[in-house]
Amino acid sequence: MATQVDDARIIEFDVRTDEMLVNMGPQHPSTHGVLRLVLRTDGEIVSEVEPHLGYLHRCAEKIGENLTPRQWIPYTDRMDYLAGMNMNLGWSLCVEKLIDHQLSEKAKHLRVIIAEMGRIASHLVGMGAYGLDLGTFSPFLYAFREREKILDLFEEACGARLTYSYLTPGGATADLPNGWLQKCEAFLDQFEPIIPEYHALLTTNAIFVKRTAGIGVMSGEMAVDFGCTGPVLRGSGVDYDLRRDGEERYTEMYDGYAFEVISQKDGHYPKDHDYPAVPAEAVLGDCWHRFYVRMLEVVQAIDLVRQAIDRYSTASGDWGVPIKLAHKLPKGEVYLETESPRGQMGFYLVSDGNAIPWRVRARSSCFCNLSVTSDLCRGCLIADVPAIVGSLDVVMGEIDR
Amino acid sequence: MAEFFQQIWDSFFQTSSESPGAIAYLVAAVIHCVLIIHVVAVGALIFIWMERKISGRIQDRLGPTRVGGAFGWLQTLADGIKLIAKEDITPKDADAMLFKAAPYVGFAASYCAYIALPFSDGWVAQHMNTAVFFILAVLGIEVFSPILAGYASGSKWSLFGAMREAAQVVSYEVPLGMCVVVPCMICGTLNLVTIGNMQAGSFTNWLAFNDPFTFIVACVYFTCATASVNRAPFDLAEAESELVAGFHTEYSGLRWSFFFMAEYGSMFLVSGLAAILFFGGWHGPIPIAEPIAGVLSLVVEPLLNFGRYVVGFVVGDLGQVTEGVVATQIANLMGCLNFLVKGTIGVTVMMWVRWTLPRLRIDQVMTTCLKYCVPIAAFGFLGALVWQVNDLPTSNDMPVIGKNRFEVRESWVYQAEKELRTTSGDQKSSPDDQQPPFDPHQATGSTELVPQGAFVMKGGAR
Amino acid sequence: MMLLAAFDFDWHAFFFMFFALLTCGFALAVLFTSNIVRMAFYLILSLGASAGLFFLAGAEFVGAMQLMIYVGGTLVLLIFGVMLTAQSRFVTMKTSSGEWVMALVLGGALLFLLLTAAFRVGDWRTGHPNPANVGLAESKTTTQIGMGFTGVRVDKLDAPEGSTLVSGMSGYLLPFVIVSVHLLVVLVGAAYMARTKRRASSAGVGA
């Protein structure tokens, strides 16, 4: 693509002789899709990283201006394609906020089950792919082995394995099939003892600790300043989780659930489980902590799903019927963020009173999380670049939308 | 071996020659070359299949299951055919000559090193007095392959891979050399056949268990060997998550597969070297090969003699098989199997490590080498030296079946000792009186057993 | 018989010629290439072929030494240095005619010296030796080298006892170690100097 730009800041156009400009991506094994990082390197040391986005831009927001909210659900699946359920949830809640739709208890618990299962599935990919970034292949397959089981459950619930379109404004497209809860519980019982295996292979592995501890350290203030959210924010020790601190429409889903926000407070993580110890080399806010928070959230999600299953089986009401395909939206504008696995996924919906929104905007968590790359990677080694970018756990589909 | 062919030649043409002729050497050389190339190429075939199966099992998969029936044992062959059929691409910016030559440099180096690697007592293409040194030297050349490939590819990622390879391999040669020196020091020779034979007997005679220091050195050796053949967690030169594929980013098809043959070739080479230097070479943990061979020879020897008798009708009387040769060769065959198993175990451990551990970073690799491996190897070397000088008890002294290693010391030590003792007026009995009851070095000097190479002739003059 | 005789040619000389030609050919290739990495590659081949000559002469230790030090050590460092310092990836070297003349004069003088020295050796002038009489090398060079280091006169093993070992002249081990440590010090010093110089120049650029 021959581009004619006069802007001197564009990195390709000023090459110094003693340094090397290297394109990491868009075709590169460890860029999680089609991220392109232009590295300015002096030997092995990276002096500057410039992310280039947009290789997966599919105009999702523009498409949203031509479809009704329910028709747009499949497009949310394709943003964060590793956590489609959580994207469905975010958009559904946003639309429900606009039309002021109240859900039954049962539907809320259903959503908790689905969203937390989606979180486990997404973090499993994050974990496995991070191992891949650091050069070990086996944890990736161990992670996918378990993820497949979750996808089997999802498939049974909604018929799809990746792009679910299951949670919709108004509830869900269908109730959970008979026996689903038992299968889900059986999965959790089987899955929970496997987590120490992951810890042995990655979290506490000496080489893994060497590769991640103290790398890409980001203070809590910096994380907030860059709008980092989710595990990236909590890995820097900021105690902020929308499931507890978010808008009421979202937090009421989790009312009465026992869970602690996973972040280091007073020098330690929640002690509700037998987690592996934090190694001495790890600095709060480094790659290791971001990874660790994700691993702990998997355990947390297991707990939440267990609680939700209990509540769901005794809750009153129905699972929620989706709104009409061309439900006429009231005039107004709403913004709602949910805690998706990668961070706070926000949807902004402007309606002029038609069934089709005037403007749809998706606030991507990875978009903000990725924006710290340049600052974190300055002065690191080439091998640290995949380690840092991997620890942010970005999904390009969500960044480029 | 050349003598052997000359014998055949002579008996066939009814001639008699004092030394083997050119034809005999040529035949011997071709046979050696073919055998070694099969070790490298077929070895790579098997090891790649093994790697697939082992990684599959480690990762809860099955690995290849279809090609060639059970266990997918022909998978590598199918892959090979695919690789041959692939387009051979030379990038526009590449230095075409070097780009094309680079894979062969690595393969040739890996192949050359096998010339000096004994597979059993005396089963070696070129029985070299300095085999350890030769193998280390040739392994050092192998580094040119990635360097040239990376430099000639005209790709930045390849160049990074080449630079990493150069830095890493050159550094790891230092501790590797230090570790290799320890068995040589204990045995007093650089001759791999002799080192291997000195560990005859039960596994307590293996040099790794000689004293605590040699065990440390053996561990360091294996670590450094893993690093010097570029296997995970030291596979920085081709780190796929950082450098795309490192030095072989731009390669495809057959040229690419040559890199892999070289890699698997050197993997087995360093594992085999470890087996000889530290783990008894071709001697099993329990010395049962010789009794078994003795029993087997009772059957095989008459058969061979009968065969000679029959053939003798055509080419003239061949006489009987030399007494004991059959038993020795059967023992050697079993030793060869032993050695192959040990080498394969080493390769398997490398695979196991690769599929378990994440990759180190370049600075950590260098730190591991310079701050840990080198001092530990030096410490092990000094410790083993002190142990040896002070005649501290070794596992070799244990009252178990087997022969004492120092009964098979190489002759030059005796010569030097003789010289020194006589000059210093030492009245101790002459070392000649302690002439070893078993001296494989002498045994291998006999014409039947030593497969002599093509270029250097006339085995030991003694 | 005729068949056998036809094949029984002087293969030792054949391989000597083969390796010698390889050595010289690649040495010439080094001369006539302008690309520095290719030069290094040809140098590898040339030095490797000369190592082959050593192997052919039965001097395995020296041959392996040649491979290890010159091919495996020096040339790797050379290429590594080129990769680290090269401004463009393929440095081309242009040799001016003045340099050619100088090189020819110097090299020619050296060649002349070598040739005269070589042909002073009596055996060289006696024509072609009988292959049957050629004593083929026995590969026991390490033993002699090792004994020589420890002070044993390997050339006088049969001399009367006590006459070869003179006190105070107990081998070459110590001088050898001193030389190698000296080399190491030089290398470390060179690395150190290169480092400080680079820092100073970068500071100079900054200022």
Place this chain on the structure above:
Amino acid sequence: MSGQNLVERLSQRFGEKITGSNLEAIDPWIEVSAAGIAEVCEYLRDDADLQLNLLNCISGVDYFIADPKKAAKAGWEPHTEVVYHLSSTFNKHTLVLKVILPRWKGDVEGKLPEVQSVAGVWSTANWHEREVFDLSGVRFTGHPNLRRILCPEDWVGYPLRKDYEMPLEYHGIRGR
């Protein structure tokens, strides 16, 4: 702090720069002038009561209807809004700010409306403003690196504007 209080407090402090508010909406918002947004944001971030340290999102919304008949019924004049969603990780509250801009600077078609950049207040704004510039065509003055982020550098037009025409060809690739 109730919404009314906040609006009064801000108006007192910033006067003309607070141009309005809508407290009845589902997400109540405060309107800020394009020239005062950076100043107001800095105050909102640093004020001890508010501590709005997290900028969630910056969105550009284009209000324009090409069809004059429908435009007459819309009830608003064509304009562009830049919407800032803020929240606080300490106090767990949120706030919405709006900047109302003309669709084109000085109503000259092709000249992008300008608003102060808040990239100096929150680093998040850096990429978000680039995205708004890229897709909605708003120029952020004082932005350190304002160039397209999702679309290619040489893309023509601002896709999320309502009058955007999809190009028929881009570097030989057919548009529709």
